[in-house]
Amino acid sequence: MAASPVGMKRFYGLLAAVAVVGIGLLGYQLSKPATVSIPANVQVGVKDTAGFHGYVKGVASAPVEITEYADYQCPFCQTFATLQMPTIEERLIKTGRLRWRYRDFPLQQHPFSRVAAHSAACADDQGKYWDQHQKIYDGQAEWAAARDAAPIFRQYAQANGLDLAKYDACMSGGIHAGRIQASYEEAVRVGVSSTPTLLVGGRLYQGRLDSDAITRLVDSLAPKTTSAK
Amino acid sequence: MIYRMGAALTSLLGLFVSAYLYLYKIGRIGTLACGSGDCETVQTSPWSRFLGVDVALIGLLGYAVLLVVALLALRSSQVERRPPALLLTGLAAGGVLFTAYLTYLELFVLHAICRWCVGSAAMIVTILILGLLELRRLRAGLA
Numbered sequence: 101m102a103a104s105p106v107g108m109k110r111f112y113g114l115l116a117a118v119a120v121v122g123i124g125l126l127g128y129q130l131s132k133p134a135t136v137s138i139p140a141n142v143q144v145g146v147k148d149t150a151g152f153h154g155y156v157k158g159v160a161s162a163p164v165e166i167t168e169y170a171d172y173q174c175p176f177c178q179t180f181a182t183l184q185m186p187t188i189e190e191r192l193i194k195t196g197r198l199r200w201r202y203r204d205f206p207l208q209q210h211p212f213s214r215v216a217a218h219s220a221a222c223a224d225d226q227g228k229y230w231d232q233h234q235k236i237y238d239g240q241a242e243w244a245a246a247r248d249a250a251p252i253f254r255q256y257a258q259a260n261g262l263d264l265a266k267y268d269a270c271m272s273g274g275i276h277a278g279r280i281q282a283s284y285e286e287a288v289r290v291g292v293s294s295t296p297t298l299l300v301g302g303r304l305y306q307g308r309l310d311s312d313a314i315t316r317l318v319d320s321l322a323p324k325t326t327s328a329k
Numbered sequence: 330m331i332y333r334m335g336a337a338l339t340s341l342l343g344l345f346v347s348a349y350l351y352l353y354k355i356g357r358i359g360t361l362a363c364g365s366g367d368c369e370t371v372q373t374s375p376w377s378r379f380l381g382v383d384v385a386l387i388g389l390l391g392y393a394v395l396l397v398v399a400l401l402a403l404r405s406s407q408v409e410r411r412p413p414a415l416l417l418t419g420l421a422a423g424g425v426l427f428t429a430y431l432t433y434l435e436l437f438v439l440h441a442i443c444r445w446c447v448g449s450a451a452m453i454v455t456i457l458i459l460g461l462l463e464l465r466r467l468r469a470g471l472a
Contacts, residue, residue: 114338115338122341122342125349126352129349130358243356246356247356248356249356251358255372258369258370264369
């Protein structure tokens with residue numbers, strides 16, 4: 101049986117009221133300010149540099165060390181991390197020929213670079229730096245377009261099995277802001293101006309080196325020893 | 330008619346729940362309002378995507394389609410017709426099956442329950458029941 105016009109009117113009124121309340125609630129959620137902000141130009145303290153010189157991958161006895169200065173929100177760094185690093189890792193780092201040192205160089209034009217670097221630093225506190233590092237680079241397209249990237253980094257932290265209470269405390273306290281700034285200042289001191297930049301044997305390599313070029317570079321600095329047949 | 334109205338209203342509620350979860354998933358909302366914290370476990374798990382698409386987005390689109398179908402079924406020219414009710418019930422049945430699969434994952438794979446997902450499950454089951462009641466009403470009317 102068809103409802104009366106009055107009944108339909110009431111129904112559409114109720115539907116409209118629910119729609120207004122729903123849109124209002126979602127709008128309120130969307131209007132909340134960014135959850136985490138990591139300041140630049142903080143005062144670098146002793147704790148930020150003492151005993152910490154970047155995140156290292158590879159054995160201490162490796163004959164060659166490369167320091168990478170990179171920015172999590174830089175697209176070239178993302179390509180390098182996702183396409184070149186797996187080969188470099190298999191071919192050079194895991195074979196003990198190369199030690200890789202990662203240092204943050206957050207560019208000012210990238211609003212989430214420092215939050216990303218800080219998220220990775222907080223993961224480092226729980227021994228999961230490289231897991232978080234990789235997830236952040238893998239998901240760059242996802243979070244770089246977000247209004248607030250911090251919740252996405254938190255999702256990565258959860259997926260990586262971090263203790264979220266500790267992670268949240270670390271992020272909201274911004275406790276590694278000085279470490280990131282120290283890394284940035286070091287990069288400026290050695291002459292880094294773009295990302296990714298590699299520092300190898302005191303020489304800077306700017307631009308996009310691929311895994312083959314890096315292998316040749318390592319070969320030239322420490323020729324691979326082969327057993328005679 | 331009351332069943333179709335109920336289905337439209339419930340679809341709208343489901344649409345907002347899915348929109349909320351999807352906005353969280355794409356980083357537009359900081360944290361989910363979820364007492365136990367299991368919502369984030371579910372939403373960040375590999376099963377929060379289905380065939381490469383966010384499950385919350387599938388829900389959002391599904392409820393949007395259900396809402397449109399329910400509203401069309403309420404037009405005076407359609408209100409006593411069986412096909413719109415059949416379409417609504419069929420879509421809801423598909424939604425219930427998909428929800429059953431997701432609930433299985435929550436209970437037996439993830440061992441985590443997201444309250445918003447439970448709410449959505451209740452809504453899709455409600456829409457299915459309303460669709461079945463509407464079909465029964467039409468059948469009784471035609472008999």
